[in-house]
Amino acid sequence: MTEPVRFTIDGRPAEAEPGVSLLAALWNDGARALRSSVTGEARGPLCGMGTCFECRVTVDGQPHVRSCLTPVRHGMNVGLRTASLPVETTSTKASPPGASPSVDAPQRTESVEPLEAQVVVVGGGPAGLAAAVHAAEAGARTLLVDTYTQPGGQIWRHSVAPPIAAKHWIARFVRARVAPFVGATVVDAVAGELLVEHEGRPRRVRFDRLVLATGARELFLPFPGWTLPGVVGVGGAQAMFKARARFTGQRVVVAGSGPLLVAVAAVLAKEGARLVGLAEQAPLGRLTAFAAGLWRTPRKIAEGLGYGWCLAGVPCRAGAWVREVEEKGGTLRATLTDGRRTWTWDCDVLACGYGLVPNLELARLLGCETAGDRVVLDAAQQTSVPGIFAAGELGGIAGVDHALVTGAVAGLAAAGRPISAALAHRRAAELAFGARLSRAFALRDELRALARPDTPVCRCEDVAHSRFETVASAREAKLATRAGMGPCQGRVCGPALAFLRGWPEDTIRPPLFPTPLAVIEDGLGDDRGQA
Numbered sequence: 454m455t456e457p458v459r460f461t462i463d464g465r466p467a468e469a470e471p472g473v474s475l476l477a478a479l480w481n482d483g484a485r486a487l488r489s490s491v492t493g494e495a496r497g498p499l500c501g502m503g504t505c506f507e508c509r510v511t512v513d514g515q516p517h518v519r520s521c522l523t524p525v526r527h528g529m530n531v532g533l534r535t536a537s538l539p540v541e542t543t544s545t546k547a548s549p550p551g552a553s554p555s556v557d558a559p560q561r562t563e564s565v566e567p568l569e570a571q572v573v574v575v576g577g578g579p580a581g582l583a584a585a586v587h588a589a590e591a592g593a594r595t596l597l598v599d600t601y602t603q604p605g606g607q608i609w610r611h612s613v614a615p616p617i618a619a620k621h622w623i624a625r626f627v628r629a630r631v632a633p634f635v636g637a638t639v640v641d642a643v644a645g646e647l648l649v650e651h652e653g654r655p656r657r658v659r660f661d662r663l664v665l666a667t668g669a670r671e672l673f674l675p676f677p678g679w680t681l682p683g684v685v686g687v688g689g690a691q692a693m694f695k696a697r698a699r700f701t702g703q704r705v706v707v708a709g710s711g712p713l714l715v716a717v718a719a720v721l722a723k724e725g726a727r728l729v730g731l732a733e734q735a736p737l738g739r740l741t742a743f744a745a746g747l748w749r750t751p752r753k754i755a756e757g758l759g760y761g762w763c764l765a766g767v768p769c770r771a772g773a774w775v776r777e778v779e780e781k782g783g784t785l786r787a788t789l790t791d792g793r794r795t796w797t798w799d800c801d802v803l804a805c806g807y808g809l810v811p812n813l814e815l816a817r818l819l820g821c822e823t824a825g826d827r828v829v830l831d832a833a834q835q836t837s838v839p840g841i842f843a844a845g846e847l848g849g850i851a852g853v854d855h856a857l858v859t860g861a862v863a864g865l866a867a868a869g870r871p872i873s874a875a876l877a878h879r880r881a882a883e884l885a886f887g888a889r890l891s892r893a894f895a896l897r898d899e900l901r902a903l904a905r906p907d908t909p910v911c912r913c914e915d916v917a918h919s920r921f922e923t924v925a926s927a928r929e930a931k932l933a934t935r936a937g938m939g940p941c942q943g944r945v946c947g948p949a950l951a952f953l954r955g956w957p958e959d960t961i962r963p964p965l966f967p968t969p970l971a972v973i974e975d976g977l978g979d980d981r982g983q984a
Contacts, residue, residue, distance in 0.1 A: 913939020
């Protein structure tokens, strides 16, 4: 029998399964409130994948460690309710995985030779894997840069064995001899070069052609009570489950919008969660029309039937959404509405998310043209910047098959190979599916009115909804309220404000993520000035 990992939580002994994330270990131990906000409110995990920074804790005296990105280990001393503001430190040690180490004092690092490749792919999810594999198999020297230590991204995230769908691509990835550069985060970029933070130190990566496969994150919309511990994203619940957080026996409500709701609810129910109910904001008519169009993709029909079997007996409501959630004696009470009537569902966990938004920051920093929530691409997945390609969610939210097909096109094009008619046809079909998906799950206007004046919109800085009434843009909001200036750098409140107020996102500036000063000191400022 495998020996458990022994660590402490606020000085109290605790145990966890080997290989789980620290967040999963804390969750399984019963911890829901992990940090304190700038106004002292208890906060718990939201996204489960390192975007929201709500799962920060203190580890061995180092504050602001993102527990979702940090493996639990023997002897680890974890402190909860970490103060939200940076703590001054003079430490010169490299920050642990998952930290927000921009508070560290700058340190000089030994010069390391830049990594170089003909094709560099950023992102190790399905789109990035497909791009890297096809580029390498076409003869291009290929390097894959990814934040995570295992290939697969969020959709194929795993802590032990990869899912069946991922095994084929991971095997091809190994056979193609793609050079992996994992645990690495791109924080700056100019033409032909990336600045990457790796283990708290800078590393430059040079490329002839670049494929962006940076994926997407969950869209969260504010409503009263959405910051309570126990309220997580739908994708957040999925990410936590894949990191081996347990939901067995817990009462779970799943709400929001998109196919992910059904998939996550089915998985949690299969693993022993008590599904209280599922609420999809899209009206039944649109959902029925979307389902009727799935005859073109029989495999998706089979997947849907499998999910339906797992959810037999679970109350499912179309055209319904969460109006507010309260804490009542240690229980969450979610109030839902369909616009005509209201009802309540008591639960231990509310998983609520409103679809996905692509991670466009790196593409925008490189000057790639965007339109709405996607990168403008040609038939070869090339952006407006010659030599830079994009795949997966950057060209629209359409699922794994779309990511694999567009990744293959981008990888081949980056390697200078032609795109076959069959592959072009598959790409067109997946783009059409994405358009149908977008229409079916378009968000209703009623969701814009959920936040009350005192409802926090920016979670990092605790900026209430009423603070935005006197400002006219995301830039002005940042200057007047600090919204978007917290650790997540607007990745949560930015898309929410774009939906609520119609504001385009503010200008992108490096670094793209909170970054050690040692990395910033060795940044690309001079290179950018010469570009």
